[in-house]
Amino acid sequence: DADVTQTPRNRxxxxxxxxxLECSQTKGxxxxxxxxxxxxxxLRLIYYSFDVKDINKGEISDGYSVSRQAQAKFSLSLESxxxxxxxxxxxxxxxxxxxxxxxxxxxxTRLTVV
Amino acid sequence: xxxxxxxQPEMSVQEAETVTLSCTYDTSESDYYLFWYKQPPxxxxxxxxxxxxxxxxxxxxxxxxxxxxxxxxxFSLKISDSQLGDAAMYFCAYRSAVSGNQFYFGxxxxxxxxx
Numbered sequence: 001d002a003d004v005t006q007t008p009r010n011r012x013x014x015x016x017x018x019x020x021l022e023c024s025q026t027k028g029x030x031x032x033x034x035x036x037x038x039x040x041x042x043l044r045l046i047y048y049s050f051d052v053k054d055i056n057k058g059e060i061s062d063g064y065s066v067s068r069q070a071q072a073k074f075s076l077s078l079e080s081x082x083x084x085x086x087x088x089x090x091x092x093x094x095x096x097x098x099x100x101x102x103x104x105x106x107x108x109t110r111l112t113v114v
Numbered sequence: 115x116x117x118x119x120x121x122q123p124e125m126s127v128q129e130a131e132t133v134t135l136s137c138t139y140d141t142s143e144s145d146y147y148l149f150w151y152k153q154p155p156x157x158x159x160x161x162x163x164x165x166x167x168x169x170x171x172x173x174x175x176x177x178x179x180x181x182x183x184x185x186x187x188x189f190s191l192k193i194s195d196s197q198l199g200d201a202a203m204y205f206c207a208y209r210s211a212v213s214g215n216q217f218y219f220g221x222x223x224x225x226x227x228x229x
Binding site for chain 1: 120217218219221
């Protein structure tokens with residue numbers, strides 16, 4: 001099984017619908033992130049969490065909310081989806097202090113809002 | 115916030131040849147990490163190589179190596195003996211060692227390998 005698991009892998013939803021993307025990890029990392037990938041824009045940070053009680057907005061948090069249900073679970077919600085939220089979404093984790101702490105990514109969720 | 119710039123949206127290389135992907139970053143910090151990630155069509159993000167800013171020696175992983183120029187804030191990736199499986203999107207990333215611990219990504223370079 002993957003260390004970082006995202007569900008669903010693909011999703012088509014209608015404008016105005018609420019949708020939740022889920023992420024779980026078995027790496028034991030305290031830090032979790034949600035990124036959005038768009039062509040030509042790279043990966044942009046939506047929200048990040050350093051522990052269950054610590055949630056922070058990233059550069060593009062408008063229209064999104066998150067919940068850190070446990071150390072291993074971090075979900076992203078679109079309260080009322082709009083077409084320009086069509087993108088590839090990634091959950092990532094990393095360890096805290098220490099050297100060589102790269103980000104570990106889930107498989108991504110391809111979201112299409114019609 | 116730190117910025118990471120990849121000025122080459124697309125690159126191509128002949129199989130077995132060498133290609134260099136460019137990355138520059140802007141930071142006032144002295145302690146940080148740099149990474150190159152590969153994203154093949156499967157869309158999985160795969161770590162290719164990492165570099166710690168306090169190390170002057172350039173990192174190497176098999177056919178992949180970096181040219182880290184700290185003063186110039188440059189971190190290029192060299193792929194030697196290119197293989198068809200190297201075709202992918204490549205992202206450069208920066209992570210502070212002290213503040214926030216966020217990762218900042220460039221916009222990516224799409225690499226095509228020509229048989």
